[in-house]
Amino acid sequence: MGSSTSLVPKSVTAAINAHGFGYFGCPHTFGQVGYRLKRTEQYIRVKPDNSSVVTDGVKHSMNPFCEIAVEEAVKLKEKKLIKEVVAVSCGPQQVQETIRTALAMGADRGIHVEVTGKDYETLGPLQVSKIMAALAKKEEAQLVILGKQAIDDDCNQTGQMTAALLDWPQGTFASELSLEGDKIKVVREIDGGLETIKINTPAVVTADLRLNTPRYATLPNIMKAKKKKIANVKPADLGVDITSRLEVLRVDEPPQRQAGMKVETVDDLVGKLKEAGMV
C-alpha cells in the first residue's frame, strides 16, 4: 500500500470456515481478499456420551454467512476493485469440497489448512483467528472477509479476534461494503439500526445476511474451478499453536418443549404467571 491512488487490494482472502457442527474450522480470509469458509452440518444429534454432536454421515455444506462473504469478495473483483480472491478453510480433507465451491463461485485460488482428528475437534475461534492472522500477514492481504458467525456454534468471534491479533480495524455485521480510496465504508447492522463507519485498510470485515445474495456457481465456472490451485499448509508451518484453551464438559440437546396450558381469562393468566414466580 502506501499509494495515494485508490486502494486496490492486491487480493482478497475469504476465509471459509469449513468445519462441522461443534467443530471449529479455521477461518481464513486472506486478502488480498481472503474469506474464511466454514463447512457446517445440517441436522444434528448429540452423541450418546454427551461429548459432542454426531458428524459422521451428516451432510456438511458451506456456512451461509461464508457464502455471502465469498460472494462479496467475488463482486469486488468483478468491479475490478481488488485483484485476487483467495479462499481459505481449516479442517480435514473434506473442506477441500467447500473450497472448490468457493472457487466455482469465482475465487482465484484456495488454501487448505490441514487440521484433523482431535485437533479439529478442539479447533475454536481463537485458534482459527491465529491461523487467519498468520496467513493474512504471509499473503499480504488487504482485506479479510468472513461470515459473521457459523451456524453450528454461533460463536461470532473469529472475525473480531482476527482483527485484534492483527491490530487491524474491523467492520462487523456488514450489510453494505464499499471501497472509498484507501478506506472501506461499512454499513453495520446493529441493535439500534444501521451504523456507517469508515475504516482504514488493511481491515477485517464480517458479512451479515443482507450484504448480498450469493450466486449459484455457473457450469463453466465449475469446470474452471477444477484447474484452480488449492495450496496445502499445516498450522505448524505458519508457526501457530492450535492447542485449545477450552474443554467442552458436556453437550445436551435442548429440553423437550412442554405442553402449555389454556386459561379462560386474562386474570387467570396473570394468576398463573404469579404462581410460577414470573411476575
Next chain:
Amino acid sequence: MSPPSPSLFPHFPVFLPPLISNKANKTLGSCLRGCRGLSQLAELPDTHQLLRQTCRDYADRELNPIAARLDKEHSYPAKQIQELGAMGVMAIEVPEELGGAGMDYLAYSLAMEEISRGCASTGVVVSVNNSLYIGPILKFGSEEQKQQWITPFTTGEKVGCFALSEPGNGSDAGAASTTARQDGDEWVLNGTKAWITNSWDASATVVFATTDKKLKHKGISAFLVPMPHPGLSLGKKEDKLGIKASSTANIILEDCRVPLGNMLGPRGAGFKIAMQTLDSGRIGIAAQALGIAQASLDCAADYAHKRTAFGSPIGKLQAIQFKLADMAVAIESARLLTWKASLLRDAKKPFTKEAAMAKLAASEAATFCSHQAIQVLGGMGYVADMPAERHYRDARITEIYEGTSEIQRLVIAGQLLKEYQS
C-alpha cells in the same frame, strides 16, 4: 391404467452380463472399456458432484417453492429459465465458444434430474432446449447455422422446440405428412405438427417435413424455422394432466416460407436426424423421470417418519418399508442405467440400447414411485396440500413422450437381437 407392479423390475437386465455370442461380448467389452470405468458410476468426479449440488440447491431454493403454483396457474417459468440459462444449464453440451457450458452428457443427466426434482415442468423445458432443439443443430448444423440458431438459445432468453409428431403419426415418425417443396430460393412448408413442447414459448423450431412422400422415411428432411414467422401459427395450448407449466400445442404450417439455407443437414436425412436426436433426448427424459421419482420417494419417506398410526410412525410398518425399498431400488437401477447411457455417449460409443433402457426404466420407475407415494400418504396424497399428487400427474407423460415405452422395448429388442446375430 393399472400401475406397473414391482414384479416387473427384476426383469430389467441391469448389470447381469448375459451369456452372449462372441461378437456381442466384444461389443460389450469395448463398451465397458470405453465408458471411462464403471467406477464413475459408483463415485462421480468432483466437478460433477459440485454441479449436482449446485443444481440441487437451485431446485430446492428456487423451483420447489413455486412448483405447485406454476402447476396450478399453468405458467411458464420464464425467470427461472433465464436464471438457469445464466448458469449454463440451458446449453450444457454446447461448447463455450458458442455460449454453452462445454460439459458432457453425464453432467446433463445430473442437472436434469436435480432440476426436475424441484419442478418437472421446468425440467422438460430444459430438456427440450438442450437435447431436442440444440442437439440436432449442434450435430448436423453448419457453422453458420450453429451461430445463428444455437448461440442466442444458450442464455435462457430464448428456447427452441422440436416438431416431429403429427396428428396422424407419433410413433410412426416415418409416415410424416408435412410437406416441403422448393420454390425458387425458398422452401415452402405445409402441414400440422402435434404435441409440441415449448411451442408457445419458443423462438425457433426444428421441423421435419417430407420433400417426396414416395421415398417414405428417406424423403424426410429437417428445417429450421424461426418463431413467430409468417405461415406458422400455433394451435390452442393443450390442457394436460401434468407438466402444466410447459406449453404443448400444435404447430400449423400454411405456406410457411424459409430460405434454402434453413435446411438442417443433408436432404433426406431428416428421419436419421430425428432418430439420433431422440436417442440423446431419451437420456434427458430418463433423468427427468428420475427427478420425479426421487421427489416422490423424498415425499413418502419424510411422511413415513412423521405420520403415526397404531402408536408409532408408519415408517416402522413393514408394508410401508417394502414400498419405500422397492421405490429406492427402482430409482437407483434406473439412475445407473441413465448414467451408463450418458457415459457411453460421452465416450462416443453406441448408446442407443442403453438410452432406451434408461428411459424405459426411469419412466416406469417414476409412475411406480409416484403411485406408491400417494399410497403411503393415504388421503394426504390425494390433495394438493402435498406434492405427491403433482408428481403422479407429472410422471405419467414420461412413459409416452420421446418414444413410448412400447417403442423403447422395440428399440431394445432390435439392438439385442443384433448382438446375438453371429
